[in-house]
Amino acid sequence: MAGFGTVGQQVWKLLKEHRQLLSARLGAELKIVKVLVRSPHKKRLMALPKELLTQDSADLFSPEIDLVLELTGQVALAKKLAKSAFALGKAFVTANKALMAEHGLELSEQSLKKGVDLCFEASVAGGIPILRSLREGLAANRIQSLYGILNGTCNYILTEMEEKGADYQQVLEEAQRLGYAEANPRLDVGGWDAAHKLALLSSLAFGAWVDYRDFLVQGIQSISALDLEMANRFDYSIKLLGIAKDLGGKLQMRVQPTMIPKTSLLASVRGVLNAVAVEGDFVGPALFYGQGAGGAPTASAVVGDLVAVGRRLVANRSAIVPPFGLKNKLNQAKLTDLGELRSPYYCRFQAIDRAGVLAKITQILGKHSISLASVYQPLRHEGKKVPIIILTHEAKEKDIQKAHTLINRLREIPGPNTLIRVEEECP
Numbered sequence: 442m443a444g445f446g447t448v449g450q451q452v453w454k455l456l457k458e459h460r461q462l463l464s465a466r467l468g469a470e471l472k473i474v475k476v477l478v479r480s481p482h483k484k485r486l487m488a489l490p491k492e493l494l495t496q497d498s499a500d501l502f503s504p505e506i507d508l509v510l511e512l513t514g515q516v517a518l519a520k521k522l523a524k525s526a527f528a529l530g531k532a533f534v535t536a537n538k539a540l541m542a543e544h545g546l547e548l549s550e551q552s553l554k555k556g557v558d559l560c561f562e563a564s565v566a567g568g569i570p571i572l573r574s575l576r577e578g579l580a581a582n583r584i585q586s587l588y589g590i591l592n593g594t595c596n597y598i599l600t601e602m603e604e605k606g607a608d609y610q611q612v613l614e615e616a617q618r619l620g621y622a623e624a625n626p627r628l629d630v631g632g633w634d635a636a637h638k639l640a641l642l643s644s645l646a647f648g649a650w651v652d653y654r655d656f657l658v659q660g661i662q663s664i665s666a667l668d669l670e671m672a673n674r675f676d677y678s679i680k681l682l683g684i685a686k687d688l689g690g691k692l693q694m695r696v697q698p699t700m701i702p703k704t705s706l707l708a709s710v711r712g713v714l715n716a717v718a719v720e721g722d723f724v725g726p727a728l729f730y731g732q733g734a735g736g737a738p739t740a741s742a743v744v745g746d747l748v749a750v751g752r753r754l755v756a757n758r759s760a761i762v763p764p765f766g767l768k769n770k771l772n773q774a775k776l777t778d779l780g781e782l783r784s785p786y787y788c789r790f791q792a793i794d795r796a797g798v799l800a801k802i803t804q805i806l807g808k809h810s811i812s813l814a815s816v817y818q819p820l821r822h823e824g825k826k827v828p829i830i831i832l833t834h835e836a837k838e839k840d841i842q843k844a845h846t847l848i849n850r851l852r853e854i855p856g857p858n859t860l861i862r863v864e865e866e867c868p
């Protein structure tokens with residue numbers, strides 16, 4: 442095992458506490474032989490026999506070892522460990538989404554070529570066994586769509602802002618104090634962690650490699666307490682959603698804060714919890730819900746992978762389950778242009794409270810064939826900055842983006858201005 446931090450220690454605890462149960466399920470014992478760490482003398486919550494600790498990664502590859510488990514969170518080191526494991530015919534299990542989103546295509550090709558297991562269940566949605574469900578339980582289906590709340594930090598922040606009417610910065614700081622957000626939260630609040638996970642989910646669901654750098658990724662940093670209050674007034678919730686849809690061979694993909702009807706199932710996913718809604722052609726809708734992070738739930742997913750690999754080894758089966766569910770190499774996915782996508786939009790403009798300003802906004806929207814469903818100005822302060830809220834009818838993404846850019850340039854509208862897509866059909 443490489444790494445003995447939040448997840449590594451819980452894996453150790455789980456293997457110890459469920460030794461008998463796991464032996465009964467597996468028909469063999471899972472034994473940790475060596476644990477690679479950076480600082481062997483660091484004080485840790487879980488005590489580990491001293492002889493197990495090492496700083497030398499070569500110790501993970503002795504002949505008695507069948508499987509290398511990577512829980513360091515480092516990308517370059519993890520890639521090196523995976524390559525060494527494959528070269529020596531040892532299975533590789535990881536919880537590292539950044540590793541898989543960056544190098545998953547290359548690693549899965551190596552795993553297939555060498556006939557060595559590559560498992561990464563814990564890298565998406567923590568304890569929820571969504572990858573195995575897509576790869577095995579739903580293997581009979583053509584997957585039509587995926588909707589995911591894939592980042593617990595963002596979901597916690599948006600839930601707290603909605604429930605307490607608090608501002609983004611204030612809730613982010615509270616989340617950091619409670620350990621729900623990293624000291625450097627960029628990957629989470631910027632949408633990149635969710636993008637890594639959506640790319641992996643989609644590669645597996647649609648059988649083509651999706652690069653997270655190829656689709657639209659927006660974070661939650663510009664969402665204000667007022668946006669959540671207004672969403673509530675219009676009977677919506679705001680969620681950081683990862684959405685992937687198969688539109689007949691091309692994928693429509695994005696990660697962005699999205700307004701969804703309060704009555705949708707995903708609107709009821711609160712706090713740090715995660716959920717993935719899948720639609721398959723034979724199964725219809727299926728919803729997976731649970732803890733997307735935390736040492737114990739993540740350890741549950743990691744050990745699930747250890748058991749899956751262990752069962753194959755115990756049964757002496759040489760054929761592996763392909764990491765992305767296809768026996769052949771994955772092709773690159775083709776993505777659609779989002780410009781043609783039609784949806785209603787929520788716009789918040791910070792404008793100088795002066796006669797004629799609203800007319801200027803509606804004129805620009807009208808010129809771009811965007812009609813208004815609702816206009817709301819909650820405050821009045823003659824000559825000062827006030828928010829103007831507009832909910833549009835369905836409009837093309839490229840039209841609303843053009844109009845928004847033009848409105849942003851008006852002197853009377855100094856901003857910051859926000860645009861949020863409304864997804865009426867959300868499960």
Ligand SMILES: NC(=O)c1ccc[n+]([C@@H]2O[C@H](COP(=O)([O-])OP(=O)(O)OC[C@H]3O[C@@H](n4cnc5c(N)ncnc54)[C@H](OP(=O)(O)O)[C@@H]3O)[C@@H](O)[C@H]2O)c1
Pocket residue numbers: 443444445446447448449477478479480481483511512513514515518536537538563564567733734735736739
């Ligand atoms: N935490 C979660 O809730 C969660 C959820 C899902 C997935 N994951 C994934 O699980 C993985 C582990 O996360 P974590 O939260 O357990 O991380 P963590 O608490 O930061 O622990 C990382 C461990 O890796 C060791 N390590 C780091 N760099 C190393 C290096 N260069 N050489 C040797 N050892 C090194 C550290 O050693 P020292 O202890 O000596 O510093 C530490 O034991 C990550 O890929 C993460 O994305 C985590």
